[in-house]
Amino acid sequence: MTHQTADILVIGAGIIGAASAYRLAQRGLKVTVLEKNHPASGSTGKSVAGVRAQFNSATNILLSRESIAEYAAMPESGYRAEGYLMLIPEAGWAAHQKAVALQQSLGIASLALTPEEAQQYTTFNTAGLGGCSFCSTDGKVDAHSLNHEYVRLAREAGARILLDTPVTAIERVGKSWRVTTPSGTFEAPQLLNAAGAWSGEIGALAGLDIPVEPARRMVFSTASIELPKPVPMTFDLASGVYLRSEGERLIFGRADPLDTGWREGMSWSWLEPTLMLALERFPFLESASLDQKASWWGYYELTPDQFPVVGRMPGAPGWLNACGFSGHGVMQAAATGRVMAQLALNETPFIDVSPLSIERFAAQEVRTLDLQV
Incomplete structure (x- = not known):
């Protein structure tokens, strides 16, 4: 050797x-x-390749801020500033407002919104929400x-x-x-x-x-769906559900805290509980159908x-x-x-x-x- x-x-x-x-x-x-x-x-x-600076700790905000700035200057990154919309439950809204203020103090273009104001980005059920935040420079990369x-x-x-x-x-x-x-x-x-x-x-x-340790994550994909406009990455912090437009489809998911270790393949049993919560917050998903072949799984690396x-x-x-x-x-x-x-x-x-x-x-x-x- x-x-x-x-x-x-x-x-x-x-x-x-x-x-x-x-x-x-x-x-x-x-x-x-x-x-x-x-x-x-x-x-x-295997990631959904989202990029955001909406965090509540300065270290995470700065690591993301500087990285997004670098990606924006790299044509090969495929960076697209589509924004991230955060839907915050009533119990967490006061703390999240402080996080938005910290983000703004560090140069992040985050905005605190009422649930009604946030409807301009995508429609959702406002029940149980204290407020929302949106950052236009968040988005995705290739x-x-x-x-x-x-x-x-x-x-x-x-x-x-x-x-x-x-x-x-x-x-x-x-x-x-x-x-x-x-x-x-x-x-x-x-x-x-x-x-x-x-x-x-x-x-x-x-x-x-x-x-x-590894933690398996599912990313579910709909078939082509007609929507009035693309949906930015939207997190419902109450349920843990996220969704985003991906071309003519929507991708969505939710973390299973028990799905840790070296498990492989799609966990289709996780679809029903995820979809039930997603439909409560995003009723427009009722018109969507699932494309199993376009769905995928991958690992988070959790501490x-x-x-x-x-x-x-x-x-x-x-x-x-x-x-x-x-x-x-x-x-x-x-x-x-x-x-x-x-x-x-x-x-x-x-x-x-x-x-x-x-x-x-x-x-x-x-x-x-x-x-x-």
């Missing part, structure tokens, strides 16, 4: 790994990326195209990206990390774990506890508090994590790549990611969940 060295090894060529590899190589580091399949073969390629563009940029900057190269063992050798694959071993003083839903398993290979793990690993010199984005990886990848390059070079990140440090779990911090579907 061959033995190769680098300044940093990146495990995973999904959008987080690819964006990080690009920025690391751009800064002059010798970068090798190890990907067990191919770019966008994991969570990136996750496949964007992921492959970061791979191209990384290679252009000098990174070596090896596909079909699964990691089978990781050990600390002197001051370096040695990674074993079927095609050889690789060694570097720094290692970036960007393996998405597999990040916990990558950590375990090195004897590290990284609390990231216990549904905030990502970003930063250095205590007790493991040279080990960096950028994982556990809990459904927000596509929308925050660009800024995360820049942050990881700065951390690898021992610089102060342009966004304070200390709230995302893995140490928070040992300290048993109690935090409010951010806006999550």
Whole structure:
């Protein structure tokens, strides 16, 4: 087997790994990326590819704000500012108004609306809602195209990206990390774990506890449906249902909190409870029919508090994590790549990611969940 060295090894060529590899190589580091399949073969390629800055924590807002700005300047991203509409139950409206104010203070074009005012974006049943918010610069991207563009940029900057190269063992050798694959071993003083839903398993290979687990998510698709106008991504925070126009179709879904672990395939039993709640809020769905072949499933990479793990690993010199984005990886990848390059070079990140440090779990911090579907 061959033995190769680098300044940093990146495990995973999904959008987080690819964006990080690009920025690391751009800064002059010798970068090798190890990907067990191919770019966008994991969570990136199965996401609904939404991007939003409507969060209630400054760190998430800034990671999304800077990433969306980068995507807007990249034709390959397919970024479309279609907006996100949030429907907030009465019990959560006071807190959400504070979140909107925080977003506005950080330069986000979020607006607080009455349920009646929000009807201009799509029709819905207003029962039980305290208010709504809308941000016109939220929207969607082409996750496949964007992921492959970061791979191209990384290679252009000098990174070596090896596909079909699964990691089978990781050990600390002197001051370096040695990674074993079927095609050889690789060694570097720094290692970036960007393996998405597999990040916990990558950590375990090195004897590290990284609390990231896979969670299966369903995306249901209607057949072609006639609507007065396209529906922006709309979240009903009361029921957990989201929906959005996708061409002439609608896609919709809802998280099943019990659907964790390595389960595969569509969970059609989850359709009925999801559709019942969706019809209560969006009666116009009554005229839609389901297209099973256009529906799909994929994995979220969840942490216990549904905030990502970003930063250095205590007790493991040279080990960096950028994982556990809990459904927000596509929308925050660009800024995360820049942050990881700065951390690898021992610089102060342009966004304070200390709230995302893995140490928070040992300290048993109690935090409010951010806006999550």
